Amino acid sequence: xxxxxxxxxxxxxxxxxxxxxxxxxxxxxxxxxxxxxxxxxxxxxxxxxxxxxxxxxxxxxxxxxxxxxxxxxxxxxxxxxxxxxxxxxxxxxxxxxxxxxxxxxxxxxxxxx
Amino acid sequence: xxxxxxxxxxxxxxxxxxxxxxxxxxxxxxxxxxxxxxxxxxxxxxxxxxxxxxxxxxxxxxxxxxxxxxxxxxxxxxxxxxxxxxxxxxxxxxxxxxxxxxxxxxxxxxxx
Numbered sequence: 001x002x003x004x005x006x007x008x009x010x011x012x013x014x015x016x017x018x019x020x021x022x023x024x025x026x027x028x029x030x031x032x033x034x035x036x037x038x039x040x041x042x043x044x045x046x047x048x049x050x051x052x053x054x055x056x057x058x059x060x061x062x063x064x065x066x067x068x069x070x071x072x073x074x075x076x077x078x079x080x081x082x083x084x085x086x087x088x089x090x091x092x093x094x095x096x097x098x099x100x101x102x103x104x105x106x107x108x109x110x111x112x113x
Numbered sequence: 114x115x116x117x118x119x120x121x122x123x124x125x126x127x128x129x130x131x132x133x134x135x136x137x138x139x140x141x142x143x144x145x146x147x148x149x150x151x152x153x154x155x156x157x158x159x160x161x162x163x164x165x166x167x168x169x170x171x172x173x174x175x176x177x178x179x180x181x182x183x184x185x186x187x188x189x190x191x192x193x194x195x196x197x198x199x200x201x202x203x204x205x206x207x208x209x210x211x212x213x214x215x216x217x218x219x220x221x222x223x224x225x
Contacts, residue, residue: 004156033213042117042202042215043157056211090156092213100145100206102213104156 002027004093004105012111013081021076021108025093031055032074033102034066035090043090049074050096078110086112116140117205119216127224132190134219136203139184143205143214148177148188151200151218160201161188164208193223 005024013019025032031050035043045058049068068074072093078085088109092102118137126132134148144165149157163170163177163186170177176189190197203216 042217045212048211101159106156
């Protein structure tokens with residue numbers, strides 16, 4: 001049973017560019033959440049997708065957007081990259097029918113130069 | 114505003130002894146709490162959880178205690194093993210589970 005997968009593993013971009021990160025949830029899961037983890041900090045909630053809709057959003061600007069596909073996979077898009085966007089981006093999946101436990105992928109390390 | 118706090122950035126414990134990791138929260142509306150373990154270059158791995166209707170949950174060597182009046186929870190690891198060396202994150206949410214609030218983590222080192 002494959003767990004949560006994310007691609008790419010690492011990414012280097014320059015300021016002003018746009019980036020797309022991808023996530024496939026654990027088998028049987030229908031909900032995907034995205035988190036940003038800066039160095040030395042805990043993960044910060046960006047948003048959650050369920051039934052292809054953004055269900056809840058954390059305190060992140062509109063430059064951060066996402067999408068969920070019919071197969072439950074998801075993308076995180078960040079426009080107009082800033083140096084401060086450099087972080088580990090984590091995807092977590094969960095199921096609506098089970099306890100609110102989220103399973104995390106290995107993350108994508110984004111470096112903005 | 115940090116709603117979940119882990120005030121100890123690091124902890125060192127001898128192998129075989131007890132490790133106690135602490136976590137405080139400010140939002141009394143939280144009703145579900147989790148502990149995650151994270152190794153370098155990996156995503157957080159779920160360890161154990163507790164709902165607000167309980168004050169203790171045990172799973173093998175891991176026990177989580179919840180003190181709602183003090184808005185405090187702790188993770189006990191007994192006995193500690195070198196493989197337990199990792200960063201431990203405390204997280205809290207509402208039962209809907211839409212958004213998790215994480216602490217800043219405690220780096221545990223178990224010395225052989």
